[in-house]
Amino acid sequence: MKKPLIGISGSTTHLENGLFAGYNRCVLDQTYIDAVICADGIPYILPFNTDDEIIEEMVKNVDAIILSGGNDIFPLLYGEEPKEKLGEIFPDRDKFETILINTAVKLKKPILGICRGHQLINVTFGGTLHQDLSYGENVTIKHFQKAKWNVFTHSISIDKNSFLNDIFEVSGIGFVNSFHHQIINKIAPGFKVIAKSSDNVIEAIENLDSENLILGIQWHPEMMAATDKYAHKIFKKFIDYIKDNKKYK
Template sequence: MKTKEKASLIGITCSRVTGGAWGIYSLGHFMDYTFSDYSQAILHAGGAPVIIPAAQDSDSLSRILDSVQGLILSGGPDVHPKRYGEEPMAGLGEVDEALDAMELMAAGLALERDLPILAICRGIQVLNIALGGTLYQDIPSQVPDSLCHNPKTDKAVNTHTVRIEVGSRLR
């Protein structure tokens, strides 16, 4: 009899919206969310998604990351510039400092555990900061001839080229 392998658990960080956004939920409350595409992709690849709410303390986040085999740092608002040693400037978008704290902690804990990390959009910014990097707060005003990073077209349309290095975990 063939034994079935256990599906790898993959953590996905959530973003948050304030209650009343999108015309739903109660004002003054937060709603955690993530795009179903992430969970569907994990399921399609044979894994099992684990949604990680934005509100976490270090103990519960450590326990979650001890039980998963990978982490997706998903998208969301801008990371507050104080996280990389800068003052906010004009053009900075919406920020969520509690989400910043949780995702930076998650990135640090995942790096300590040598967990594979897939960083998407804001998640790339979080991972960069966790590794000591900085960011442009407002790409259009700080980088001449920059690519539009918030296209008004279908989000399924590719915007960036991605190269996978030989010898990396993805290849």
Template sequence: MAKPLIGITTSLFLTEGGIMNGTKRQFVSDAYIQAVLCAGGVPVLLPIIAEQAAIVEQIAAVDGLLLSGGGDIQPQIFGEEPMRGLGTVLPERDTHELELVKLALASGKPVLGICRGCQLLNVALGGSIDQHLTEATVQHDQQSPGDYAGHTVILEHDSRLAGIWGDTVMTNSFHHQAIKAVAPGLWITARAKDGVIEAVEHETAPFAVGVQWHPELMIYKNPAMLALFTAFVNTANRK
């Protein structure tokens, strides 16, 4: 059986200086690629594009969708104006990824959202985002190395995530936003001790999970984190 192809979303930036000054480049952290490989999948990067027909082909070509982390989501998408603390947004990325999620879920393909990807999954289904955490008491934007587990996450006992890790798991944390109103069809399956939502799962999809932390950065220091990617990739097995 061929290994499943896992599409990983990308971000973009403008180069500065030299002959490539002002050139758009698309990229993704190598940690996502390595996590998919270690879990038994074949990573395929999905560049940001606008053509609808091509986006449909992107999803048709892969067996699962991994929504990577990155910048903030445009608040207008979930019916709000920008508030103090909102960071950099990338409208073309938002538009692309919202369509990818809808197509993936409609075709029954598994979706895993990480950090921004968790929030994007929620927004795609009609939820909203807290644009800047002000009431949180736990440190959610740690300055420590990426593979350091900074705080505790409490898991719902009957969730897919609890089936992987049990009642609690120690995670890293690099975000200043979080899910606010949970979208129809999703349910909260993990929280930090200050109540901030740390994970959601789809109620009926074969696999649609969003986690607010970055497990891809922890798979070598804490191999148990690889189990999430393995569950995701196994759901995406090619026929």
């Protein structure tokens, strides 16, 4: 069977030093690529750009998309002015990935959003964010950890009627890493919360449309996938879903 082609959104960085100082470079953490390969998919980097037509064509050529982590999301997109604790934003990347999302939805291609990608899915469909953990209610867990990236640091409770239900060994309970300072406030219409931390921070969302999966995950399973079987299973189940819902030649 042909392996599905998984488009992963890239970003850009400005090189300050070295041989190519002064140039912008397309960037994506290697862990996304490795996680897709190990789950029997073919990774395909979707390079950041601002050409609407090119972005749409990129989506047409892949079987699904993964939205990678990165900068904070421009708060005007969800009707708020920037607050004191807002981090660095990248509005052009917001536009780039919003087009990726809308095109994938139009073409009924599955979407997996990770960290920032999870948050952008919510914003794109009409939800809102807390610009910092401190603006949320009763947030007591340290969600921006200093632990190693591949180590789980807190538990989550999982909806038993969700995509994530059979990922972890004990039904309804999972353990995740945590490196974020923004969180979902109001969930977008047409989505449901499928995982929460013990202080009620939304850790995962899923769309209610059974025809095409849109999944948002607040933690970073790609950074754990090489050493944690449960993180690996998220990518494996996502790619198996694509295989089951597409006829390959």
